[in-house]
Each structure stands twice: as structure tokens, then as C-alpha cells.
Amino acid sequence: MKKGLYLLNITVSGVKNIKEEVRLNFYKKTIDKKFNPKKYRIKAIYGENGSGKSAMITAVKIFHDITLQENYLGESKTQRFLDEIINKTTHTFSFSCEYLYKTHDIIIVYKYAIRIGKSKNGVYEIQSEVLQTKNGSYSSNHYQTIFEIQSGELIDIHCKKEERKLIEKKSFNLLVSHAFIHSYAAILNDDSTPSSFYSQELIKHQLFFLLFCTQIKIYLGEEDQHELYFLQKRLKEEDFGQQKFIDEFFEQRTTQDLFFNVNDKQIAKNYFAQYKEKVNRLTQFIRIFKSDLVSIDIDAKENGEFYVCELNLNYGDYVINKEFESTGIKKLIRLFDCFVSASNGGIVFVDEMDSNLNDVYLCKLIEYFMYYGKGQLCFTTHNLDPMSILKENRNSIDFLSSDNHLVSWTARGNATPENCYKNGMIEDSPFNIEASDFVGILGE
Amino acid sequence: MAIQLIFCVETNKKADTDSIYISEVIRHMYQLNNKIKLSWVYMDSKNKYDSRSVLQKIKEKKENYIFGKTKVIYCIDTDDFEKNIKHEKELAQITFFCQQHEYDLVWFCHDIEDVFLGKKIPHSNKVKEASAFRRNEQIKTISQDSLSCTDKKIHTSNILNVLDNYLTRK
Numbered sequence: 001m002k003k004g005l006y007l008l009n010i011t012v013s014g015v016k017n018i019k020e021e022v023r024l025n026f027y028k029k030t031i032d033k034k035f036n037p038k039k040y041r042i043k044a045i046y047g048e049n050g051s052g053k054s055a056m057i058t059a060v061k062i063f064h065d066i067t068l069q070e071n072y073l074g075e076s077k078t079q080r081f082l083d084e085i086i087n088k089t090t091h092t093f094s095f096s097c098e099y100l101y102k103t104h105d106i107i108i109v110y111k112y113a114i115r116i117g118k119s120k121n122g123v124y125e126i127q128s129e130v131l132q133t134k135n136g137s138y139s140s141n142h143y144q145t146i147f148e149i150q151s152g153e154l155i156d157i158h159c160k161k162e163e164r165k166l167i168e169k170k171s172f173n174l175l176v177s178h179a180f181i182h183s184y185a186a187i188l189n190d191d192s193t194p195s196s197f198y199s200q201e202l203i204k205h206q207l208f209f210l211l212f213c214t215q216i217k218i219y220l221g222e223e224d225q226h227e228l229y230f231l232q233k234r235l236k237e238e239d240f241g242q243q244k245f246i247d248e249f250f251e252q253r254t255t256q257d258l259f260f261n262v263n264d265k266q267i268a269k270n271y272f273a274q275y276k277e278k279v280n281r282l283t284q285f286i287r288i289f290k291s292d293l294v295s296i297d298i299d300a301k302e303n304g305e306f307y308v309c310e311l312n313l314n315y316g317d318y319v320i321n322k323e324f325e326s327t328g329i330k331k332l333i334r335l336f337d338c339f340v341s342a343s344n345g346g347i348v349f350v351d352e353m354d355s356n357l358n359d360v361y362l363c364k365l366i367e368y369f370m371y372y373g374k375g376q377l378c379f380t381t382h383n384l385d386p387m388s389i390l391k392e393n394r395n396s397i398d399f400l401s402s403d404n405h406l407v408s409w410t411a412r413g414n415a416t417p418e419n420c421y422k423n424g425m426i427e428d429s430p431f432n433i434e435a436s437d438f439v440g441i442l443g444e
Numbered sequence: 445m446a447i448q449l450i451f452c453v454e455t456n457k458k459a460d461t462d463s464i465y466i467s468e469v470i471r472h473m474y475q476l477n478n479k480i481k482l483s484w485v486y487m488d489s490k491n492k493y494d495s496r497s498v499l500q501k502i503k504e505k506k507e508n509y510i511f512g513k514t515k516v517i518y519c520i521d522t523d524d525f526e527k528n529i530k531h532e533k534e535l536a537q538i539t540f541f542c543q544q545h546e547y548d549l550v551w552f553c554h555d556i557e558d559v560f561l562g563k564k565i566p567h568s569n570k571v572k573e574a575s576a577f578r579r580n581e582q583i584k585t586i587s588q589d590s591l592s593c594t595d596k597k598i599h600t601s602n603i604l605n606v607l608d609n610y611l612t613r614k
Binding site for chain 2: 432436437
């Protein structure tokens with residue numbers, strides 16, 4: 001890895017049935033100048049039904065939404081969602097992660113943590129939010145705080161006194177309902193203060209954070225991500241005094257990968273040409289599985305500055321709307337954006353990657369990411385076949401037990417992870433289940 | 445500390461009625477958690493207790509369970525050991541074998557159906573009867589005293605005495 005962002009780990013608690021902290025490591029513990037993530041880029045999470053695999057991905061989605069959607073916590077649908085999804089006994093959701101930015105000669109490591117809890121009036125709000133950084137060239141380096149917020153109060157921030165005062169004044173009452181990045185961006189956008197007033201170092205740290213968030217893509221079996229589109233657009237178009245850096249960063253990933261997905265229905269007119277190009281790539285991708293596919297045609301209808309697009313799969317003799325394709329092909333189309341992102345440096349989380357996908361296709365796709373992918377791919381699955389490929393890597397197979405204990409696969413002589421797992425020989429996943437357990441329950 | 449209990453049962457996997465009764469005892473009377481692994485070795489017949497394949501299966505399961513201790517429990521019908529010299533000898537040999545290897549021996553007098561159903565069951569009806577036992581939750585009607593015996597008397601077993609060493613009662 002010459003340059004780019006890399007997610008080192010995430011720690012999650014208080015989502016669905018996950019009460020205590022569960023940590024996923026995407027790299028070894030020690031970070032130094034020899035950092036090389038080649039063998040760590042892919043991770044599969046296995047676990048019994050109800051063990052919390054989807055909860056882990058949902059936690060990433062909550063973090064992602066808070067940081068990318070300005071008024072996420074202010075929306076009533078979010079509050080209803082959090083009420084359902086946050087652990088019913090703790091009523092507190094925590095997410096933290098470490099990520100790094102590497103250029104040719106430096107490694108900067110960041111640690112971000114956010115905690116959301118229910119306030120006295122029954123509304124979920126931000127209880128604490130912290131961003132820290134350290135030089136990652138030596139493992140012994142310590143973190144320094146960039147900002148820290150506790151109960152809506154700015155406890156610490158890495159900037160001049162006057163700037164701190166201004167931030168405190170302008171973010172008053174906002175820090176419990178908005179991620180700091182949003183309050184900070186609003187302050188920067190205020191034309192009444194010259195940009196030279198602000199600490200360029202603080203801006204840079206915040207931009208790194210924002211860019212890190214834009215690198216993340218989550219597939220929970222859903223929907224368009226317009227928020228990401230608008231945020232990325234804003235980053236490209238607004239001047240934070242760091243335009244050179246932003247441009248440099250975006251050069252690493254083609255614009256077409258960042259600004260829309262083939263699964264989006266609304267496409268900005270100025271990106272339509274790139275969208276068409278991406279649909280052509282999708283056609284090539286689907287043709288690997290369906291050799292009789294002639295083309296994927298775009299049915300575009302104008303709607304202001306957007307086109308509302310439908311995709312139709314043309315097989316020569318007949319045409320099928322994407323939504324009426326087989327569930328497997330539909331899944332491949334939906335995952336296409338994630339696959340493209342993971343191939344080009346993105347950080348991708350996919351829940352139930354194996355559902356509706358043929359085992360052979362699944363394994364070949366995983367093999368592709370292992371050998372050619374430039375980003376990170378983390379997925380949950382029940383399919384054991386990928387284990388035989390994944391075991392070649394490091395930290396690539398994790399088992400989540402029903403009591404939320406995470407165990408990473410480590411080589412054990414000739415034993416294979418798939419045999420150990422299905423025979424209940426993974427710590428805390430005993431699988432005490434036998435065919436005879438169904439006798440008398442299912443049959444006579 | 446995690447523990448694996450390997451139950452060596454007389455049945456084969458296709459007509460595995462022994463594990464139904466033993467599982468019913470464990471699930472109704474003991475607390476299970478992720479630190480307890482229940483493994484099964486199907487011997488196919490009582491006289492294969494020291495066969496190469498049975499010993500190999502035990503060895504594999506022990507070797508693969510690297511994060512806790514393993515205890516092996518032979519689950520054997522006493523058959524008519526009081527009247528039949530062959531049965532008496534067989535039981536004595538298995539008892540000796542278990543002592544030698546520090547394995548536990550769970551006995552059912554005279555067989556597992558005698559203990560849980562109170563009667564002998566023809567081979568062809570064993571699955572059907574075990575199925576009804578589970579469906580009707582008959583385990584609740586079984587006296588725990590009859591499962592905690594030290595002397596081999598008809599309709600009794602020592603299963604709870606052995607399991608109490610490793611599992612916690614509900």
C-alpha cells in the first residue's frame with residue numbers, strides 16, 4: 001500500500017443483542033512504518049443465527065449515517081429505528097474505530113469513538129465523541145486529542161483559544177444532536193470569518209475523517225445512498241483551504257466510483273455519461289454469469305437536475321426489468337457497486353454476502369478480492385466454502401459466538417477452519433446440535 | 445474453563461436413540477452454555493467399545509478441542525449381567541477399560557429404554573418410542589433418584605452422578 005486510507009479495527013457495543021464490546025481487527029496490533037495490509041484486506045464473519053453478525057454491520061451503518069447525514073439524529077424515523085436497534089437493556093450504543101492514512105513517507109493513525117444514549121426526555125443523543133491522532137511510524141507513539149465532547153460540551157480541541165471560543169459559541173446546543181464534523185463544517189462555511197482564522201491542521205484532521213467516512217460502503221440489502229453523493233459533491237465543490245489535498249485524494253479513485261452507484265435511481269445529469277460507462281461495466285460483469293446477456297439498457301426520465309433511471313436487461317429475444325431478474329442476478333447487480341468500491345480502495349461491509357449467490361461464484365469473487373482488490377472487504381456469511389480460500393490470509397476468518405465472543409481463526413496443524421467450525425471445535429461455538437435433536441419435534 | 449464431554453453410545457447415527465434420552469436429561473436438568481461441548485461417538489455396537497475406529501474418533505475429538513479439557517463418557521446398557529455370564533463379562537471388561545483410560549462409565553440397567561420408558565422395546569420400535577418420549581416431555585416424569593444410583597438395579601442409572609461432576613444442575 002503506497003497511499004490511502006485503511007481501517008484497522010472497529011469496536012461495537014449496544015446494538016441489537018450485542019451488549020458488551022465486540023472488536024473486529026483488520027490488521028495486526030502493531031502499527032509501524034512497515035505497515036503492509038496486503039494479507040489482511042478481506043474478512044468473513046461467521047456465526048450462528050442470532051449471534052450478532054448483522055448487528056456488527058448495522059453498527060457501522062449507524063456510525064456512517066451519523067457522520068454523513070447532517071440531521072440524522074433529528075429525524076423521527078431515525079429515533080424510531082434507534083429505539084428498535086439499540087440494545088434494550090443498555091440503551092447505549094458505542095462505536096469506535098482506528099484507521100490510518102498513509103502517504104509515501106508518513107503514517108497517521110486516528111482513533112474515533114462515539115457513544116449514543118437515551119436522554120431524560122427519551123431521545124437518543126450523542127453522549128460523547130472523541131477524535132485522536134498519533135504518528136503511526138512507531139508503535140510506541142501515543143494518541144493526542146483532536147477534539148473531545150462529553151454530554152454536549154467541548155472538553156478539548158486542538159486549536160487556538162479564539163478559535164475554540166468561536167466553535168463553542170457556534171456549536172452551542174448542537175453537539176448532542178449532530179456529529180462534530182457537521183457543526184464544524186457549518187462554522188467553516190460561515191463567510192463572516194476569514195478562512196485564515198482557522199487552524200489548518202484541525203481542518204486537515206477533520207477532512208481525513210470525512211474522507212475516511214466516504215470510503216465506507218455498507219450493504220444491508222438495501223437502497224440508494226444519496227447522502228453520500230451530496231456529501232462527496234460538497235467536498236469537491238467547497239473550499240476548505242485544503243483543495244489540493246482533496247483533489248489528490250480523489251485522484252486515487254475514479255470519479256465514477258465515488259459519485260454514484262449503478263443501483264441509484266437518481267443520477268445527476270452532469271454525471272450521466274460516467275453512469276452509462278459504469279452500467280457498461282455492470283453489463284460486462286453480469287455477462288460473466290449470464291453469457292446470453294446482450295446489454296443493460298438505461299430507461300432514463302428527466303427530473304430537474306437528475307435523471308430517474310431504470311435498468312433493463314436485454315437478452316436479445318426479450319428484455320427484463322432489473323427488479324424482475326432472478327434473485328441471484330439481482331443480488332449480483334446490487335453488490336456490483338460494493339465490489340467496484342472494494343476493488344478500488346473502498347472499505348466495504350456486506351451483510352449475508354452468500355445469500356442467493358452460487359457457491360462457485362462466491363468463492364471466485366472472494367478469490368478475486370484476495371489477489372486483485374485494493375480496498376477492504378468485510379462480509380458476514382454462513383457459507384463455509386470461502387474458508388478454504390480465506391485461510392491463506394491473516395485475520396480473515398472470524399467466528400462470532402452466540403454470547404458475542406469473537407474468535408479469529410489461527411492455523412492448527414492440518415485442521416481446516418471449515419471442519420473445526422462445523423464440528424463445534426471453535427472456542428465458544430460448540431454447535432451442540434445433532435440430527436437426532438429433531439426427532440420427536442419435527443416428525444412423528 | 446471450557447469442557448468437552450464425549451459420549452460414546454452403543455447406537456449408530458441412523459438409529460441414534462441413546463443420544464435422544466441422554467440429551468433430554470442434559471437439556472432438562474443441566475445448564476448449558478458455550479463453554480460446554482457435547483460430542484458423540486457412535487460405536488454401532490457395545491462390543492466395539494475398544495475398536496480402532498472408536499478410539500480414533502475419540503482421539504480426533506480430543507485433539508481438535510484445544511481450548512478446554514475433554515472427558516470421555518461411555519454410555520452402556522448393562523443387559524442381563526446378573527443372569528447372563530457373557531453380559532456380565534462384557535460389562536466387567538468395559539468397566540475395566542474405562543478405569544484404565546480414566547473414562548467415565550454411565551450404565552443403564554438393563555438398557556436405556558428400561559430406565560426411561562420402564563420396559564424393553566423391540567429394536568424396530570426404538571425410534572418411534574424415543575420420539576414419543578421427547579414429544580410428550582416424559583423426561584419430566586422420570587425420578588431423579590432413579591438416575592442417581594450407585595447399585596445396578598433394574599430401571600436405574602448412574603447418569604446424574606457422572607454428569608454432576610462436570611455440569612451444573614438447573
